[in-house]
Amino acid sequence: MNxxxxxxxxxxxxxxxxxxxxxxxxxxxxxxxxxxxLKLLNPAYTTSRQILVLYHNWGDTLLYRDPVQRKIVPxxxxxxxxxxxxxxxxxxxxxxxxxxxxxxxxxxxxxxxxLLKRPGSLVSRFLTGFKEIDIVDDYTIRxxxxxxxPTVLELITNILFIYPPDYYKKVGKEGFxxxxxxxxxxxxxSHKNPSEILFKVNPDYFGGPKGKAKIPxxxxxxxxxxxxxxxxxxxxxxxxxxSTTFNQEQLPFVNQSPDLEIKSVEIxxxxxxxxxxxxxxxxxxxxxxxVRMAVNHAINKEKIVKYAFNxxxxxxxxxxxxxxxxxxxxxxxxxxDPAKARRxxxxxxxxxxxxxxxxxxxxxxxxxxxxxDLEAVGIKxxxxxxxxxxxxxxxxxxxxxxxxxxxTWGSYSIFDASAIMSPFFIMDTEGCYGTTPEVxxxxxxxxxxxxxxxxxxxxxxAQKIIAExxxxxxxxxxxxxxxxxxDLNFQPFYDEIDRYFSASWD
Amino acid sequence: xxxxxxxxxxxxxAIAFIVLASPSQGTLAFKQDKVxxxxxxxxLLFVEWPESAFDEKDCxxxxxxxxxxxxxxxxxxxxxxxxxxxxxxxxxxxxxxxERPFHVIFIGSSMKALVPQILDQIxxxxxxxxxxxxxxxxxxxxxxxxxxxxxxxKTGYPKRFEINLAAVKRAGLKIRSRLLRLSDIxxxx
Numbered sequence: 067m068n069x070x071x072x073x074x075x076x077x078x079x080x081x082x083x084x085x086x087x088x089x090x091x092x093x094x095x096x097x098x099x100x101x102x103x104l105k106l107l108n109p110a111y112t113t114s115r116q117i118l119v120l121y122h123n124w125g126d127t128l129l130y131r132d133p134v135q136r137k138i139v140p141x142x143x144x145x146x147x148x149x150x151x152x153x154x155x156x157x158x159x160x161x162x163x164x165x166x167x168x169x170x171x172x173x174x175x176x177x178x179x180x181l182l183k184r185p186g187s188l189v190s191r192f193l194t195g196f197k198e199i200d201i202v203d204d205y206t207i208r209x210x211x212x213x214x215x216p217t218v219l220e221l222i223t224n225i226l227f228i229y230p231p232d233y234y235k236k237v238g239k240e241g242f243x244x245x246x247x248x249x250x251x252x253x254x255x256s257h258k259n260p261s262e263i264l265f266k267v268n269p270d271y272f273g274g275p276k277g278k279a280k281i282p283x284x285x286x287x288x289x290x291x292x293x294x295x296x297x298x299x300x301x302x303x304x305x306x307x308x309s310t311t312f313n314q315e316q317l318p319f320v321n322q323s324p325d326l327e328i329k330s331v332e333i334x335x336x337x338x339x340x341x342x343x344x345x346x347x348x349x350x351x352x353x354x355x356x357v358r359m360a361v362n363h364a365i366n367k368e369k370i371v372k373y374a375f376n377x378x379x380x381x382x383x384x385x386x387x388x389x390x391x392x393x394x395x396x397x398x399x400x401x402x403d404p405a406k407a408r409r410x411x412x413x414x415x416x417x418x419x420x421x422x423x424x425x426x427x428x429x430x431x432x433x434x435x436x437x438x439d440l441e442a443v444g445i446k447x448x449x450x451x452x453x454x455x456x457x458x459x460x461x462x463x464x465x466x467x468x469x470x471x472x473x474t475w476g477s478y479s480i481f482d483a484s485a486i487m488s489p490f491f492i493m494d495t496e497g498c499y500g501t502t503p504e505v506x507x508x509x510x511x512x513x514x515x516x517x518x519x520x521x522x523x524x525x526x527x528a529q530k531i532i533a534e535x536x537x538x539x540x541x542x543x544x545x546x547x548x549x550x551x552x553d554l555n556f557q558p559f560y561d562e563i564d565r566y567f568s569a570s571w572d
Numbered sequence: 573x574x575x576x577x578x579x580x581x582x583x584x585x586a587i588a589f590i591v592l593a594s595p596s597q598g599t600l601a602f603k604q605d606k607v608x609x610x611x612x613x614x615x616l617l618f619v620e621w622p623e624s625a626f627d628e629k630d631c632x633x634x635x636x637x638x639x640x641x642x643x644x645x646x647x648x649x650x651x652x653x654x655x656x657x658x659x660x661x662x663x664x665x666x667x668x669x670x671e672r673p674f675h676v677i678f679i680g681s682s683m684k685a686l687v688p689q690i691l692d693q694i695x696x697x698x699x700x701x702x703x704x705x706x707x708x709x710x711x712x713x714x715x716x717x718x719x720x721x722x723x724x725x726k727t728g729y730p731k732r733f734e735i736n737l738a739a740v741k742r743a744g745l746k747i748r749s750r751l752l753r754l755s756d757i758x759x760x761x
Contacts, residue, residue, distance in 0.1 A: 261728070289729070291750060293751075293754065294754075296610055300607050301606075301721050302603060316610075318649065318652050322648035373655070
């Protein structure tokens with residue numbers, strides 16, 4: 067009888083332990099990752115920031131950005147040196163294994179670069195200058211670029227994702243996307259549905275500059291609407307809202323909530339309105355520079371920054387952020403002037419305005435504000451809201467189907483003007499809806515020289531022309547805001563990569 | 573004897589753990605009120621009133637009738653800026669004390685008997701009527717907080733509100749799409 071009683075009580079006790087919310091809280095960090103369902107758990111095939119962030123928690127790269135010192139340090143590499151301006155030699159860290167036990171070595175690095183350069187990879191366009199990797203021995207590689215690449219270390223740090231070759235070959239792309247494997251501080255456990263993903267601490271993690279994860283489990287949840295993120299936080303169902311997915315309109319409410327805390331930091335993210343100056347979408351109206359200038363004058367950026375971003379953003383005039391190397395602030399500006407916008411439209415042959423399809427997937431309030439401003443000068447919009455469907459939205463954009471689109475770009479956390487200018491202003495790139503041959507060739511030249519003064523000059527000239535041509539409406543640069551349970555120690559960083567492995571409880 | 577003591581100790585520890593570690597009903601209720609306050613705040617943000625709904629004081633006013641906990645949860649927002657206006661939140665115990673103009677009225681369940689009278693008094697005025705009482709929209713109210721705080725299930729997140737769009741339109745109000753997406757729409761006269 068006594069044995070039975072002890073058994074029942076033991077089971078009872080264990081059940082309480084495993085199902086208790088307080089216990090679960092200390093064991094698990096629950097992060098509301100955003101509104102886009104988690105489908106492609108492969109950072110090479112999506113531009114979704116949430117996957118990039120998760121990758122840097124489950125995976126590593128040869129180099130790592132120390133967010134406190136703001137410098138790049140070795141991670142999966144032990145050391146590196148430039149053999150010549152086009153060759154870097156890396157000594158790789160020994161004894162590192164992927165989560166499935168597969169060893170990390172030179173073969174894995176070579177395999178990864180080949181994979182990332184394949185057609186279909188969305189990072190391949192950044193790696194075109196990465197010519198090849200020579201394997202010197204199991205733990206030494208030489209990376210060769212076709213020309214001196216000024217952003218090579220940034221690219222290696224942020225997007226040279228390291229894949230396990232044997233596992234990837236065995237399960238294929240689809241298999242990997244269902245169960246990603248890396249070397250990082252957290253390891254994948256399950257992906258119950260597109261709304262929830264679970265990781266556990268990697269007990270064998272080598273540490274390195276990231277250090278071991280402090281909270282045993284990491285759970286990422288997806289909420290279909292931004293307001294639900296706040297509900298989850300207030301009701302204790304989530305501990306943290308991922309940086310930049312938080313809707314700033316909720317800030318006054320958060321400020322009055324004693325259980326919550328806000329952390330913010332300036333980041334590189336830029337918000338802008340793209341207009342189809344090339345007529346790719348079949349809409350010709352934006353081929354006329356006067357129309358593009360009219361749109362620039364029609365939009366009240368100050369109001370957007372104040373109300374949609376609650377002043378956690380700065381008005382932008384140039385296409386780059388002040389954090390990009392090569393940022394040029396002294397460009398042509400288009401003050402808010404609806405009367406001038408109407409005049410320009412009339413001059414362009416649209417005295418009664420026109421109607422345009424307007425696509426957006428971020429900041430609904432800012433998008434609505436833009437639509438209202440345009441309507442005030444006679445441009446009616448068919449507002450196509452694609453919130454929570456960033457991948458589909460961006461794919462449509464790349465396919466040339468969006469005559470006018472509100473976009474945000476975090477530059478893959480590469481602090482160089484090329485990271486935002488090359489994908490959108492080099493002729494024939496998928497994201498280009500307007501450029502000039504001069505701008506395009508200047509950007510190509512900037513990508514192939516390591517003379518930083520020369521590059522700065524090229525970026526500056528290109529930004530001035532882009533502003534004069536009014537290809538975009540640069541709206542603002544935003545700040546990363548993390549809203550969290552006040553008992554959680556967590557800091558967002560300037561590269562917009564949330565390091566959940568560094569989070570801890572008070 | 574030693575074994576029995578062990579069992580008692582074990583049993584006591586288990587009970588103590590349950591008592592200490594489980595969130596109290598009070599905590600849960602408080603969280604529920606915070607969430608209700610959050611949604612009320614969002615209705616203030618994402619509902620558009622006609623300009624005629626505002627007087628020279630240019631305040632946006634919320635009246636809370638019969639829900640003291642919700643009032644306490646929303647009280648810290650008093651005096652804050654809301655779309656360029658000052659936010660006011662007031663608690664009322666009687667219908668006759670209500671001061672005009674107000675833009676949102678939340679009617680707590682304890683006031684159920686007064687609902688027809690309240691709705692009649694503000695009929696077709698630009699006032700958003702909100703409640704967490706069952707059948708509120710059938711009674712002619714505009715917004716029923718139905719599944720506030722419910723976690724997701726296999727089919728996703730349950731809709732948070734029921735919105736009587738006919739009543740909303742009659743009052744000259746517009747509810748933005750982000751709230752409508754969280755709602756089941758009903759058209760009750």
